[in-house]
Amino acid sequence: MSDKKLSSSNTVWHHATITRDKREQLHQHKSIVLWFTGLSGSGKSTLAHALEDRLHKTGCSTYVLDGDNVRHGLCGDLTFSDADRKENIRRIANVGKLFLDAGVIILTAFISPFREDRQIARNLMQHGDFFEIYCNSSIETCEQRDVKGLYKKARQGAIPHFTGISSPYEAPENPDIEIKTDQLSLEDSVELLIQHLKQRGILQ
């Protein structure tokens, strides 16, 4: 490290010496964006947190982005208009990219209903850095569960543009993996994802 004063006219601009590669070495695993998509109630957040639990216990550096930590903070200024929903996904994808660069396994759990927006997210990353996980559960099952009571409200017209009711959900055509969350147990779903991450060399 140089001991020159910052103010020295001949000080070389200090470029970043710590790279994603070095951070991955420190964490002893590759980083990746695990992008969960699916209807409200399809189990995205549940599965993301269960996978994080498993990854953390094996020593991985992880973080989950979901409505709980993004809606009132980074995206607290956004409405549910089409333009704002698009901007919401754009910001989340960009934050995902920062965590990727930080060497963290980042899991995002948002409905992200539009193919175009998910493609924009994917295009931000290098090939192999973005892993789309489709939590596929029928709308009937999601509505029957209605964990947050949102479907009931949407049916009553209290929530405009509710995905699956009054706004479309565009299912992924080629997700990296599809989890039938209304058929597979949580434990098996996590195991399936772990096996995929091993196959792709993210985990050892």
Place this chain on the structure above:
Amino acid sequence: MSDKKLSSSNTVWHHATITRDKREQLHQHKSIVLWFTGLSGSGKSTLAHALEDRLHKTGCSTYVLDGDNVRHGLCGDLTFSDADRKENIRRIANVGKLFLDAGVIILTAFISPFREDRQIARNLMQHGDFFEIYCNSSIETCEQRDVKGLYKKARQGAIPHFTGISSPYEAPENPDIEIKTDQLSLEDSVELLIQHLKQRGILQ
């Protein structure tokens, strides 16, 4: 972990089990937001990267947010208007908070010229989670160095609202630490910060 199907009507909603505390335990250090503020050319980015280098080599999980990774991504839609500069800092602060929660030592290197905006950033965090580092260098020195050639352009009127020339810089009144970057060497500046982090129990 439950082996119930996600779709079971009696499935308990899976709350996050991995907390900041657990992530800090994994990383073996506390997380903190190190907020560098100062004029363009005062050495914020240089010092932040040098500190990151030192922290990384001692095994800390770190990340630097600066213009290089934020300007064209997360904040790529923002201009230099007053409102957008405010929004820029708001987003950076919120991303900093996410990294804090992720157990990472996050270093932000932005001019962040307005006290009010830095206060908003500080108020987002708990007491002790936000550490303001004032990179204090005279405008004469910054302009003389002019590493990026921005002062020259600003003097020519090519950059409106340039901090220190055509827009004010509100120096911190009570920074957690002030580094006189036109007097102290880079090595000594890093050492000073490391000592402060140890005193505050962030590092052991």
